[in-house]
Amino acid sequence: MAEKVTIAISKELYEKAKQFIEEQGGFNTVEELVEFLLQEALGTEEETPEMSKEDEEKVKERLRALGYI
């Protein structure tokens, strides 16, 4: 289990999230929902979109065709 830290969010948003979970399910706690959404938004180390060599070649080809290079 990864180490946890405490963060503060607005009460209003917390209540909204709590109600969302109660009505829609999917998560046991607001903490789980927040952790999941942050993970989705930021991506894991492996998922973080970087320019791969292949992507860079694709872009180079396009920039050549566009006349920038």
Next chain:
Amino acid sequence: MTRRVFVLGLDSLPPSVLYTELGERYFPYISGLVAESQRYIMRSCHPPITVPAWMTMFTGKTPGELGVYGFRHRRPGEFSYYIVNSRSIRAETIWDWAGKRGLRVGLYGVPPTYPPKPVHGFMVTDFTTPGPEKPYTFPPWLRKELEAATGPTRFDIVYRSHDKSRVARELLQMLDNHLRQVEYLATRKQWDIFIHVEISVDRAHHAFWRYFDKTHPRYEHHPEYSKVVPEVYRRIDEWFEKLHRKLPRDTVIVIVSDHGIKAMKGAFLLNQWLIEQGYLKLKVDPAGLKPGTDLREDMVDWEHTIAWAWGGYYSRVFINLKGREKKGAVEPKYYEETLEQLRRDLEKIKGPSNEQWLNKAYRPAEIYPEVNGDPPDLMLYLDDLWWRPAGTLGWPTNYLEENDRGPDDAVHDWHGVYTVYDPEETLEKGNRGEIRIEKIRSHLEQIITQHK
């Protein structure tokens, strides 16, 4: 209370269109706003090119400070190049600044924003995105929502083609796609600052300028092609009128471009010229090369080469400096003298009829307060940008009427537009002269934070 701002970025729109009767004719609605706006002639950066110009505008940093001198760069000692992306922009942007103040931002098509970075709001990346299968939005789930509502995202077109009918069709499809997406985002999402950069304008200019600009040396009226640039303008104008009516009435509207556009007089084969002048030596016979051959590392006789160049809308020239390059031939003690001699020679290049050109070759330190990243030794503009420097080989002449990489009607120009329409009338209207592109960020920040 901060002000809400919508920035409509029209890539390469020149003052000679927006601020003249052409603007009134083709942008009737936007022209009406411009007439009621605070208006500037926007002076672009060195070099006046999409990348780095938009980021210079939105960071307030010159390309030297950003360390971004174009799309491609070369690490010292390497012949090949790498492409910049959003990660290359380390300076704070106006959307970072706004996010830290709790303002929500919306970005669409600002180059280069791929790969997408987290913002306090949402973003859709730009034409440097490798493809629509890539994660190109923030938050990541926005992509599916956007595609479901507006169809697949079209990032760019290939316009350097002789099949102009296809180019026109694809261009208008791309424009409609962008306008649909921006309307969706601008009317359904929460934002305080929305920045939309529309690249279709630039693509229309490059592909169809000679059918539009009557002063173009190769101007031709064509029943179909001459309608394309006006049609792009018209669609944007009509779309914006509808969108503007849906935005809160106190929204400040900014119309801005990153550089201007003008007729391309031709392309000059710079590496061929360097060969003739003895600066560049090949191991192969240049006369035996096919027209359009790229300069390759294995082709060059490095021991006898002093300099080589990259083409584009401007040229970057590199000295084959010993200690820096793999097979450097110029001793460091001769660097200064070699560079200055080369500069003098480059600035003396004349036109095809021996006419005088206004060439300028700058050392990066002369034009930027700071020089970061991987700068070239010289940055060269031929005939005040009218002639495009080309890097390929194998041509029977150094002067081409057309570009070396396929048809292109236009080159970039130094001046773009910047206008601010404030419905609350807190800004003085009228012409305010010139504004440098790197000053726009602070001007926008003042507008956003001013109290009504």
